Amino acid sequence: MPLPSAFASELTWPDYDAAVRGGDTPILIPIGSMEQHGHHMPLHVDVLLPTEFARRAALEVGGLVAPPFTYGYKSHQKSGGGNHFSGTTSLDGATLVAALRDVVKEFARHGVRKVCLVNGHFENSWFIIEAIDLALRELRWDGITDLKVIVLSYWDFVDQAAIAKLYPNGFPGWDIEHGGVLETSLMLALYPHLVQLERAIDVEPATFPPYDVYPVKPEWTPCSGTLSSPKEASVEKGHILLEVCTRGIVDALITEFALARAEPRPMAQAS
Amino acid sequence: MPLPSAFASELTWPDYDAAVRGGDTPILIPIGSMEQHGHHMPLHVDVLLPTEFARRAALEVGGLVAPPFTYGYKSHQKSGGGNHFSGTTSLDGATLVAALRDVVKEFARHGVRKVCLVNGHFENSWFIIEAIDLALRELRWDGITDLKVIVLSYWDFVDQAAIAKLYPNGFPGWDIEHGGVLETSLMLALYPHLVQLERAIDVEPATFPPYDVYPVKPEWTPCSGTLSSPKEASVEKGHILLEVCTRGIVDALITEFALARAEPRPMAQAS
Amino acid sequence: MPLPSAFASELTWPDYDAAVRGGDTPILIPIGSMEQHGHHMPLHVDVLLPTEFARRAALEVGGLVAPPFTYGYKSHQKSGGGNHFSGTTSLDGATLVAALRDVVKEFARHGVRKVCLVNGHFENSWFIIEAIDLALRELRWDGITDLKVIVLSYWDFVDQAAIAKLYPNGFPGWDIEHGGVLETSLMLALYPHLVQLERAIDVEPATFPPYDVYPVKPEWTPCSGTLSSPKEASVEKGHILLEVCTRGIVDALITEFALARAEPRPMAQAS
């Protein structure tokens, strides 16, 4: 019987329990942030996108999406513009580590043995890995040694073929894809009412020296807050990205968790 | 000019910045949990309800709703059934304290000086207060001494008149209102597609001795997970609750933050 | 052979060891605070009272009283007047959690398997429970899974019959029983030399809105520091309370720890 929703939070506990008790159902946890994304996109891009990728992947493999982490680690200047912006609302590293550690341990207590962390905010990456390490350590102390965790950032599945289509004039590199073509195209395809492309500022790709300085020098970041221009974003590119990244995530889940593709089920709505 | 959304996360950073820079716009932070709520309601009741109250109040006073805390403190047996249930997914106390402390400090950095924490999960209460104390302490060290914080749980605004309408056969007390008439009526009024009242189990009001025991004794909690029966819940009662609690929250905001009621603005959708 | 003292701290280690090694002897840990209690009572009411209840219960069931926690969590305005008072000397939440966690683990190392936490300060409650959870978690990692913990606040055993005798003119509610009839009557019955009833201020019962504000608004708390008047306190009421609460605690211990009532033993002196 298919689950009534891809979102664990929309299930009753008996339905959730039935789904996860045996350990076969994977849980996908979106990890986002509240971070400025230029003049044309809202502060929650990094929550919306991994949540949607998690939902699509969950539907394909019969998994469940956990409630997203709505706040993340501090924005770095060279990948997110810097944490000095208004709107950017971040956690200390230790806080993010503790929160994710706690949640992974709780899912393991329920019986979950397959966890996929779907990251939507580059700066979270290292703290996510520390959290996994601490969670696995404490679970080991509790005698649980068979939890398997995949951690991924959705953009890492964009392959050369897709890059060629997305950036016909040359790829500026992931480093400065903050509020640029990738994120904007995805938002246009998924949440067009939240994108105001007409307000986007057509900045040159940001260039940085090969080091960081603290306190950050605000003048290093383009005044828009984005690190490259979103002007070439489009719905079509969004669909290319949705397709390639979802496929990559699904393949990773199937490979690592030895899953079958799920029976098609009626698409649940994003809450 | 009215804000395009009650949700801070749906704003661009320049719009957010314009709204909060002067310190007059209040931020409402919903604090929830992922917790079992019986056989008839989903795991995210404690996120959905305070988020909706925050949204309604924000619209009335020109405030903004911050991203909700999607995980909360551990469920206590005598108010939430206990943390041993499947589906209940909780943070350590120190984790919740740290997360909320970090977020309050970030909003203060942006210029916010009026914060309202809208709690939807009883067990969060004491850790919320500790987080406020730590945030105010660190902000003081940063020279910020004019942040004002209101903390409330929405059900505390239900007055005797409403109780009489909600519980015509006698009020069992808030202690055991877990998954009962209050929460179920609100969910029926707001998210009926997430309520399966036909699956609700008509338990007697739970009775507990005047102490707690750890590890919890699972047999103390009704097998449904709710501490009282939701059978008398109704959409109408939900509307009574929506009205009385929203009014109470709005009045608190106006009184403590010296606010005016906002110009009516087009209702934003709950994301 | 009866123990020479109800206080573990007054025993030699061989006597203590003989008493606890088998796991049958319960340990009662009083958890107090240093907190203002109005113009008529000393700062240590919340230590003295739970220690005495623990002592009486220990004598009845053959248990031992651990050294009290002499400092507790911060005073809340609506239950203790607020932490801004002079004299009120409080711990951060994390500190109280750590201290209690450590001590519970140490008693378990000695062989204790029955621990009762006797709380005398409302605001400690949630941090006590977190401490138990962490202690049980770490003990589990050490292979100790049979520790049982009761946690109680002595006033929760006051039943309706006692309330009727204590508050013939109507019960104002536990919330504002800070430095009022309950605590003052108990102190009059036990430590009359520490009570200066003639200095008590006859305040109206405090009324608070259904939310909290931080920083606290000192004007919300009656200038006395108490939240209701102690004028109707009496030695007789103190004895009623001593009787009903001790009985309740003893019954809880006997029920949950499967104890027999102890042989009468010579009353040990409070140190």
Add this chain to the structure above:
Amino acid sequence: MPLPSAFASELTWPDYDAAVRGGDTPILIPIGSMEQHGHHMPLHVDVLLPTEFARRAALEVGGLVAPPFTYGYKSHQKSGGGNHFSGTTSLDGATLVAALRDVVKEFARHGVRKVCLVNGHFENSWFIIEAIDLALRELRWDGITDLKVIVLSYWDFVDQAAIAKLYPNGFPGWDIEHGGVLETSLMLALYPHLVQLERAIDVEPATFPPYDVYPVKPEWTPCSGTLSSPKEASVEKGHILLEVCTRGIVDALITEFALARAEPRPMAQAS
């Protein structure tokens, strides 16, 4: 007007406030432990003794004694027999540091500017100093830079003349004065009903190699738990110690805090 008690905890908050507000009244905080002290002495020697020294010194200089720390740091084998004994009930280092830091900060908030930490348990020493450092750091962040702290262990005031009287057959060194002549004599002078000298075991002075081993080797500690024999303890030696240590502590307070000796006041009872 003399204070009604040397114990801060026995004062009402207005009396306490009047005493400390100006910053002139020193607060003495006894820091103890719950630790085995041989077959002849109770587990709370390290609380009782510094509390009594603090009380005597407070009476002489018009100071106040704070509630004692009833638990302390782990017993070291070469100074306290080791933490493996039953009855020895210890805190992690971080816990003791946090608790003392919190309390010192609270006293400073009340206006106290002269704090004396009276240690009764050798192993606490380094964590006390760390706590002071952290408290002074955070107070500095709060703009409080005039708090002065004395930290002492009472036995450090025993001079050569006293040693000659206490150990006519040669001084074995402070290192192994655990449960020996010093502590036993003081207890005999102050709390004779808590000493069972007839049960003392007449061990040879413990000898240890110039290093420590962990886990401890229980066979290194004499089976009594004391590190030297208490057989030569006496009431008279106790009085010598009381005199010399109290005088030393009082002199330190007068010198460092620029105090005058207090008017004689009626001796308050140890609670």
Add this chain to the structure above:
Amino acid sequence: MPLPSAFASELTWPDYDAAVRGGDTPILIPIGSMEQHGHHMPLHVDVLLPTEFARRAALEVGGLVAPPFTYGYKSHQKSGGGNHFSGTTSLDGATLVAALRDVVKEFARHGVRKVCLVNGHFENSWFIIEAIDLALRELRWDGITDLKVIVLSYWDFVDQAAIAKLYPNGFPGWDIEHGGVLETSLMLALYPHLVQLERAIDVEPATFPPYDVYPVKPEWTPCSGTLSSPKEASVEKGHILLEVCTRGIVDALITEFALARAEPRPMAQAS
């Protein structure tokens, strides 16, 4: 007068004090790790290399090298082979953050206002940045707001021209430069006695999927522990790297710290 050593640790405190008091002398802190580097290189490559770059840069700008961090964050599988190897000896993230935070604050207390963190271990990067953020925060609370910090990893200064010389057959990417041509060439140029190139294993460049799995799958890492082959390493390439990276670091210091190039001074020996 030139400093007698580039190493702060080799100075007396008066010489150190004279050098740093005014705030002009930069301090360079090498941050390394103890981590396996294949069959041909020792465990301390990541300490030796940044220490030498720091020393060279310090000599050119009149700076001082602080004692290196000899342990670092856990090895990631896709950049360091994984933390499961024997020999790899790592700190928790929170530990590294705390240690670096403490040390930066201490240098600021001495008067240092220019700090450069010279990283030699990729996985340290994010924890270094968190440590800087926490140090700057606490220093701000102490009224110190003019500390400037540069953070860099030496390999980020290798430019395209150098890459062309180092990897004539194509650059495999920094990701898998663990124990490969870069590090091996540098070690050959600097510490040839610590390199046993004949024991190196000529592995194919490692390939990884675009995600991580935990616990790590040991079979993903080449059995050598390196992620690419060091066979093409040479002393000459080492000198190219020394030159280009030192120049880059020196330029960064001069630019950001507004320094002049130092008078040539006699080369101090690496300790």
Add this chain to the structure above:
Amino acid sequence: MPLPSAFASELTWPDYDAAVRGGDTPILIPIGSMEQHGHHMPLHVDVLLPTEFARRAALEVGGLVAPPFTYGYKSHQKSGGGNHFSGTTSLDGATLVAALRDVVKEFARHGVRKVCLVNGHFENSWFIIEAIDLALRELRWDGITDLKVIVLSYWDFVDQAAIAKLYPNGFPGWDIEHGGVLETSLMLALYPHLVQLERAIDVEPATFPPYDVYPVKPEWTPCSGTLSSPKEASVEKGHILLEVCTRGIVDALITEFALARAEPRPMAQAS
């Protein structure tokens, strides 16, 4: 086959692994500090000396020296002059505890079962012991219960015969041996180029009252920073110390770890 180096960090991982896997090879971890040592010695005395003792002992018993801890706990006024000096660069207690705990656990993961902590900085002592306790606790949770740890400070092996030779005019006590005859003689014997005896200040032995005061009173410490005069230091005394302390450490290792003396091996160079 003898190891190619006494320093673990100079081994390849396969060589290290072969050495430690079976658990018989002891690891010696030098724990130092960066601390002022007067006008005549560098800041790293407390790293250099324990590292050299560890190296000598390792060569004699076939052990390995781990990378030293280059920063330590805060300097106390009465044993190190105080932490207010420029150059003294210290960690918080919790930081040192965490770092040492992590490292001990990692060595245990590799298979090491014999760890010797060689302390060179008095103030580290209590935090080292706490770190061991926490490491053993967590290792126990991982099922590792056979790790044995020796902790020592090298000067504790100086016997009466050596003292008579070192201090022919009377021994001032270890307490004030900071930058005095002991450390200076050792440095003269080992690192004469780092000693400038002509700059030493011939201070009288420092005298302190039997208590500490915080914030420290800088006038209590001799202006040199040393607590006694190094003028009587000599290379010969250094060799006496090297001999007696090395012998003591080696004997402790052999006794506690049931080791044989190692085959002589070619002396490895200190890196």
